[in-house]
Amino acid sequence: MGVFCGIDWAEGHHDVALVDETGKLLAKCRINDDLDGYHLLLDLLAEHGDTAQAPIPVAIETSRGLLVATLRQGARQVFAVNPMAASRYRDRHGVSRKKSDPGDALVLANIIRTDMPMHRPLAADTDLAQAVAVLARAQQDAVWSRQQLCNQLRSLLREYFPAFLEAFKDKQGGLARADARRILAVAPTPALAARLPLWRLTAMMKRAGRRRNIEADAERLQQLFRREAPHQVPLVEEAMGKQAAALLLQLDTACEAVDDLGQATEEAFRAHPDAPIMLSFPGIGPQIGARILAEIGDDRTRFATAGGLKAYAGASPITRASGKRHYVGRRFVKNNRLNHVGHLWAFASISGSTGADAHYRRRRAGGDWHMQALRHLFNRMLGQLHHCLLVRISFDEAIAFPAEPQPAGTATA
Structure with missing residues (x-):
């Protein structure tokens, strides 16, 4: 007789429920989120037939954490059930809309008892792929945090020091540039910036790593900082300068984190066999x-078809049909991180591939908006990536974007 386990996850403790294939409750308990609690859970599973060859499947509402890492050791199937989906299942077991942690654990156990084929277990990715995932997501979060701090600093500078924004508005990186941060740290107010001598501006730019056009740029900055402009009253300007200095400290830390995590991410990624x-x-x-x-991981069984991967990334459209009503539109439920990087990939591929550029221009000529054309290009190239990873071959431009046949009678040069 099959046994199924549901765990209602919390920060300090977890509720566990075990049911058989008829839905009968076999056992329930509450464990702490520590080593003793994990041992208690594994002992409880072993008492009900859990073995290394036939482990009991587990449903839980999270895909990360030490508890999940403990359960994933071996061949056990762990199902990360979306909390919203679990709340829909709760209505099947009662109409009073009551809720409790032990009851949620029982609901989770019954989800995989009745609908296991409808849910995907956590992918069996390699340790290296999981390490790349940790680093890549951390680096992406650091980039977003850096941009948020830049926006906050920009909003503050607009209120009392717009000349500084004008000085770096056309420079790549903007306020996150090393020379911009170094100059702002020394002169966070217009009064201090106006007193900066040319030699000091030049020295700060050199220490920040600048190698070209230093003297001309230093003269331009000095002219901007000394130009007549409206000012806040001195006390308010000084207070805003201190606020900008505090934001700048956070921005410096965020920029350093982006660089360090970026280097670690690249090293881990290049060591993976899928990287070439x-x-x-x-x-x-x-x-x-x-x-x-x-x-997407490196478990090739995770996505049986390219269509599944495209739906997961939000690249393929979704169809809603009922009676005479038929609607085809973009997906809103998707992996947002993969969808975000997919548009970056598609946009960069336009300048790196003549076939991708031609495909994008055809979509634009057909009436697609910019983002629609990029999404369609991402959808196509994601299918090609799925195929190449599956059969272990590299990208081939001639196969990916074959030349369109010319109409009959067209003369060729």
Whole structure:
């Protein structure tokens, strides 16, 4: 007789429920989130027939954490059930809409008892792929955090020091540039910036790593900082300068984290056997490749078809049909990280592949908006990536984007 386990996850403790294939409750308990609690859970599973050859499947509402890592050791199937899906199942067991942690554990156990084929277990990715996922997601979070801090600093500078924004508005990186951060740290107010001598501006730019056009740029900055402009009252300007200095400290830390995590991510990604195949695609560099690998993993059984991967990424459209009503539109339920990096990949591939560029322009000529054309290109190239990873071959431009046949009677040069 089959046994199924449901775990209602919490921060300090977890509720466990075991049911048989008829839905009868066999055991329930509450365990702490520590080593003793994990041993108690494994002992409880062993008492009800859990073995290394035939482990009891487990449903839980999270895909990460030490508890999940403990359960994933061996061949056990662990199902990460979306909390929203679990709440829909709860209504099947009662109409009073009551809720409790032991009851949620029982609901989770019954989900895999009745609908296991409808849910996907956690992928059996290699340790290296999981490490790349941790680093790539952390680096992406650091980039987003850096941009958020840049936006906050920009909003503050607009209120009292717009000349500084004008000085770096056309520079790549903007306020996150090393020379911009170094100059702002020394002169966080217009009064201090106006007193900066030319030699000091030049020295700060050199220490920040600048190698070209230093003297001309230093003269331009000095003219901007000394130009007549409206000012806040001195006390308010000084207070805003201190606020900008505090934000700048956070921005410096975020920039350093982006660089350190980016280097670690690239090293881990290049050590993975899928890296040469992914880097053969136009538009994929180490950072984009690492982010894609982080979300799709290296378990080739996870996506049986390219269509499943496209739906997971939100690249393929979704159809809603009922009677005479038929609607085809973009997906809103998707892996947002993969969808985000997919558009970066598609946009970069336009300049790296003549076939991708021609495909994008055809979609635009057919009436697609910019993002629609990029999504369609991402959808096509994602299917090609799935095939190349499955059969272990590199990208081939001639196969991926074959030349269209010319109309009959067209003369060729």
